[in-house]
Amino acid sequence: MEGLAPDLWPPIRLTIELATTTTIVLLIVGTPIAWWLARSQAWWKEAVATVVAMPIVLPPTVLGFYLLVALGPEGLGGALSGLTGRRTLAFTFEGLVIGSVIYSMPFVVQPIRNAFEAMGSRPLEVAATLRASPLRAFWTVVVPLARPGFLTAAVLGFAHTVGEFGVVLMIGGSVPGQTKVLSIAIYDYVETMQWREASLLSGGMALFAFVVLLAMALIEKRVARVGV
């Protein structure tokens, strides 16, 4: 849009806000799911795990399409946003958070689940014999033991949300400060032949991706050396 070209910061700030919020929500929502997936004996748990993992395989357009309808006035999102006097969750930051949580869920749940499974039930049994309440055992035993898993989950969830494009393009509406995240800003710049802005942001993204992946590799290496 007009006048926005010189201002590269709002999309960067917005992207960081979105990725941070999404990561926090995912750690809160994803941990119980990962716990259940790691410990449950239910025969249908792999079906749930599959549903969680589906965004990896589905084109973002499928999610974007469903979300556009679901967030709209005829969907659940419209009903929810009606409470705050709005008619749709599309084009809003909250809408993007919902989309990102679904889209990045597998990248958070899987590492945490792996960490829980690797831990086994032994530490909890020991904690129980020491009369630790389940909640206390979780915070003092499980969380420290699964810390590398949580760290991987947080980094991946954050990075994957930063790298989101298709879903945001379809439900975002490119609203400055609300939904115009980095990937959308780059798309707009390329579409309108503003190569300089596009390459600045793209270069930054490439650097970011490199740093994240390198950090991941180093974390894993350290974990392998120290042991879980």
Added chain:
Amino acid sequence: MIFRILAALAVVTFVAGPVDAAETKVAVAANFTEAAKEIGVAFKRKTGDDALFSFGATGQLYTQITQDAPFEILLSADDERPKKAVADGFGVPGSVFTYAIGKLVLWSKSPDVVKGEDTLKTAGFTKLSICNPVAAPYGAAAVETMKALKLYDTLQPKLVVGANITQAFQFVDSGNAELGFVALSQLKGNAGGSRWMVPQDLYKPIRQDAVLLKKGAGNTAATGFMDFLKGPEARAIIEKYGYVFGSET
């Protein structure tokens, strides 16, 4: 099952038409999507040649053309990019002509929402959908209209921006935006809702020009399509979709 597939393939092979049928790749501004598809069918019926369409915002298509996209014709939504294509060495000089003049409409899916320019002045809505004004001429016309009414600054916080006019339409059609600026051609066969034909004095006429690109200069299917676009069959379709036929003016 396998037999059926083979049979289907055989039918396709035989029906595929004259061996010398050629094809041309045409980049089409999103507002012209439906009309172009219909023109493509009529073109095929008349010449046996295929027109393969790629749809997008004019700016996006132009960016692709500068990066060596395989397009042979550009059906732009403005009269600037085709000129620029020739000036920048991508278009064939002398091939530019206006194929259609588009109309901008303010549209809502609900009845009684759009009642002329007062709707914009009272602004009793939360989201107004347009398409990217830099990349898409209909978006530029929408902004021009709001500026002419001196409402752009107040309406700007309510704008949601589609990547192209198809998305701007779809934001309204899915109910996520109450109303939006769309192309009249997109409302064909859609009598419901409420609409306001934006008066022509509020925005510069959307002259949609076509240009033959250098990649298509030697392709008879491409030059044939350019000619077909000026002819009576194409004209009937273009007018059916609510455009003013280009050569008229």
